[in-house]
Amino acid sequence: MTGRKTEAAKSEDLAQLNTRDRILAVARSIVDEKGEAAATMKAVAKGAGVSRQAVYLHFSDRSQLLSALSDYIDEKLGIGDWMEQIEALDSGIAMLRMLAVTRCQRSVGLVTLVRSVESGRFRNQAASSAWFRRHWWNIAWVERVIVRQLHTEGLLHPSWIMRDAATFLVTLFALRNWDDLTQVGGWSTDHYIETLSAVAVAALTSPNTLPKDDAAGSDKTGR
Structure with missing residues (x-):
């Protein structure tokens, strides 16, 4: 039950983000849990609840996504x-x-x-x-x-x-x-x-x- 609440809370938090930040938040989560190789455009799109086309709209390829993720983490660290x-x-x-x-x-x-x-x-x-x-x-x-x-x-x-x-x-x-x-x-x-x-x-x-x-x-x- 607790796990379900946690996942629901995470989903609710993600829903408050704009599409770009939601994609980056999901990418960061995947990298932290499974490593960079697991952060495919498909996996990130699925986790963010968007299409792969939506991911490519913000990031032309996975290398650009990984580069942007570094700046995103800087912002989250303040x-x-x-x-x-x-x-x-x-x-x-x-x-x-x-x-x-x-x-x-x-x-x-x-x-x-x-x-x-x-x-x-x-x-x-x-x-x-x-x-x-x-x-x-x-x-x-x-x-x-x-x-x-x-x-x-x-x-x-x-x-x-x-x-x-x-x-x-x-x-x-x-x-x-x-x-x-x-x-x-x-x-x-x-x-x-x-x-x-x-x-x-x-x-x-x-x-x-x-x-x-x-x-x-x-x-x-x-x-």
Whole structure:
């Protein structure tokens, strides 16, 4: 009886949403319960009580649906404006720290989706398209906002190419690193934020290659 009431309550909640949000809410539920591969257009349409044509009206393909789902979850976590908050800062160092803070906040809500998409991105076309679209969009944004601010302040070491610096930051703050460090390694949120912020600053304000003597020494040690 309780289960029936719960399902009825869920249906009633969904009915209050517009079609697009209803589709995204159902997609999120499916991903959380069964993984990204189960969130087919057919399954999402059925769960949302709409036709597949209605789903395609809002999302041209499944990769676009998965990409939109990330933004939807941000909104539900109450951090949908995290990019605007970072852009409003006038310090590159502050931007890097805020990036670490929001990475933690977003990872909590996005962990199931990102784990699923990343595990399937080399064997699933929709997951692959969603991952690459998001990945390169993030790199372009980080370059335009954070790296450019560091460059403007004279903090970015001249040996860094701006696109390389942005790619480094996106990779450093990727959810898989947060996952390994906090969920597996046991790092606290504060330790993650302070350590990765410091790593980012140290890396980008220093040469992006080892001095030749150090590189040679490292090679000899490896042998």
